[in-house]
Amino acid sequence: MLPNTLAELAALFLKGSVSVLSMRCLGTTHQHIEHHNQLAAAVDLHATRAAVIVPIRMSATSLHLTATISASARCKLAHIDRTLLLMSAEENNVKGADEREVSDEELKLHQEDMDSIQERLEGLMHDHLGEFPVDDESPIAVHAAEIARSHITDGTRKGHQRVIMAYLAYHLKRDPSWDPMAVTGNTPKDIREFILQKCGRSSDGYEGRKYSTAVATRAALTLWYRSIRPDESSIDWHHDRNSGTCRGLPTRSRLVSEFMVGLEKTKAKAGEVSKSARALSREDMHRLHDLCLDPKLTAAEQRKGVVRYAVYLMAFLMMLRIEEALSLEFSSINKIPGERTYFDVRLVTRKSAQTGVPHVWRLWSNDGDPKMCPIRAFIRLSMVYGPEDRTGPLFLKLNQFGAVTSESMTNPVLSRALADDLQALGYADWSLFGTHSFRRGGCQYRIHVMKWSVDMVAAWGGWSQIEAITMFRYFYSPQDNHEFMIEYDNNRKRMKGSRE
Template sequence: MSAFNDFLVEESIIQPGTNIFTVQKLDPNIDYYIVGFIMKQCDDIDMHGISRGPNNAQKSYSNATKLRAGTTYGFRKSGRRGKVPWSRATALGNPSISDLVSSYMLGLHKRKVTKGETSTSARAIGPDTLRRLYEHNHKPENWNNEHLSQGNWCGGNTRRLLQAVYLIAFTCLLRIDEVLNLQAHEVDVYDNKDDIGCMSITLPFRKNAPVGGIPPFVLQELPEQMAHLCPVRAFSAWISASRINKGNLFPNIDKRDRPKAEVFLQLFQNNLWNLDIIPYPYGTHSFRRGGCQWFACELRWSIRQICEWGGWSTDFSHLTIVKYLISANDTPTLRRDEFFKLDRQVVKCMTCGRTCPCA
């Protein structure tokens, strides 16, 4: 945190000895200075547009996320500004949690990857985290909330939208853009012959099928104990509240267009802050990766079955699916001292009912 103070002193924005994190009345442009702070160490130009030159080594994108996390923590703990997104109009909230900083970080990541920096996979989101999000969003003060406030960054309908997008992307292994682009005529909700709620999603095209011909994703309502993972329940709740029956299923706030991926990412990160989870390792791909791992590790689907469902090639010479199943950025399944602890307690499998470690 002291590094950000030193940067502001160097730029003549604050006086020496001032701790920006405890200042009560902040400059409305403070989020711009956070971007400048990150640019100075991790970008090829500074916030004044001056090139840093080839001899000044740039730090990695991973380091940039740590710098941002440090400022977020500083304003949250020392400044008691919480996890509410920054508002320039009122100068309230946490400046590090702003649309400007989020947009810059997305652009920086793309530039780093283009220049050859190894891309770090978004951390997979697991069923336990989805359960926590479900339980938090369904609290009456959140689910039934119609007004924004300093302590509540969105209304109940936004939480319904998020729940539906989370679980459709997670269970259908879709890219976030594919979910946000869904139109009303592409989703069919119905009861099957056993009177079980179902929904069918038919994409008009996607990256690996630009001319269409994509098999539908047919989903059934999951049991009550798996409600936090059920896209049928989540989508029905969203449609019941929004009453959308044509056009974009997930419109933006102005209701004239779909929300952009970066807007969704900011909302998702805000939701993670509600759970005191640092959101920066997560991205829009977290749901696709998490769903893939859920199918493989908990539902015990074969790799071929996952590929068929998700629309990946079953030509296993490239094994693109491996990057969805395994990443060093994911939360470890076991501590290092637990691998050879053969009598460790295990969780009962919801599918087969076994409790042995191989279940």
């Protein structure tokens, strides 16, 4: 039987019947024990003839009480107090760790948005080129332009060149000894300073540009540092303070990410709304299905469409980042011979993996919505690949004749294909979608269409409690599907529908 009062609890503890762990399970923390007089009263005051006066701290009010207790009881109470203090400190540490994890999750989600924006950078650049003038003919500006052009040679990247040129010229004017080709521990600060100059409040002496200008600037500088350090990782940043060695992209540093998150919040408070990648809906997926598998296409284009739509569907149904979908291998698929209703998918590594246990999905056939059926998608895929036993990447590139190659599809290729597909469908807002739109849309599909509960979606996505930030952002976005909001409170309409 569990003790009902602190007095009973103290008595059991003094007898050795209650461990520190069980005390904690009962919710008895240092902050909760506000009645040390009860605790003292429960102590056997007749354990010894010698009695002493012991001050006992009252934690909740910072008061001190006194109680007459035995020496042995005093030792026991002192042990309780020390234990509870340690438990309190541990709880504070856990709270601090949770806050750090929440902050890390927010930065991770922000970086996902940045990756998505990077995919639709051309349109973003076009919208902001006027904010990076080319009429500066000073020697430093001319020199900066030459440096930018020598490394960004693609003719379609003229907009990026202008942003990069402005960045280089800004720092060279401030410090002629600044090295445009160097990447040091100060490079993230240089990036932050330039973006602040462009997008800080005009009342503080900055240019006051929109948050989207900051996003375009960061994306262009990502291209710049990729071009001058092509062999470095493009997904992280690490600076060794001892050796001074820098690895990865400075635009992905925590300093830059935290600054961008703060800038976005500042702009939002001022009434500016930023746009992350919009979610794809089930109807969007139906249209992509019809486009990719259009019988009017050439045989080669149809074969490419089969592979492309299979990636789209897997990312959507499994709520994957697109790079996770593309990382699937033939060995990731486990189909029991003769089983026609489902197959299992195992993803060995995930960005958000919480344990060493691989995440497994079981995907079932969908006769009610054939366009969303994973079994049908894989049957078509096997028809394209032929009877040959294959290993390695599951989603392979096809050449211009529709022949299967040994190369895996890549994120940039799929991103361009999605943009082309949405434009072919006539989407005027195609630039608002990116490869992260499948993950967002898949999450909303499970909630709104399949009527899953939140805990089901969390388990399916492999999300921890900390990643609830990500889940909520996927459930709800100001850009997504609110055209029927005017009917949300129409109870009469819903009641009528329920009777039908």
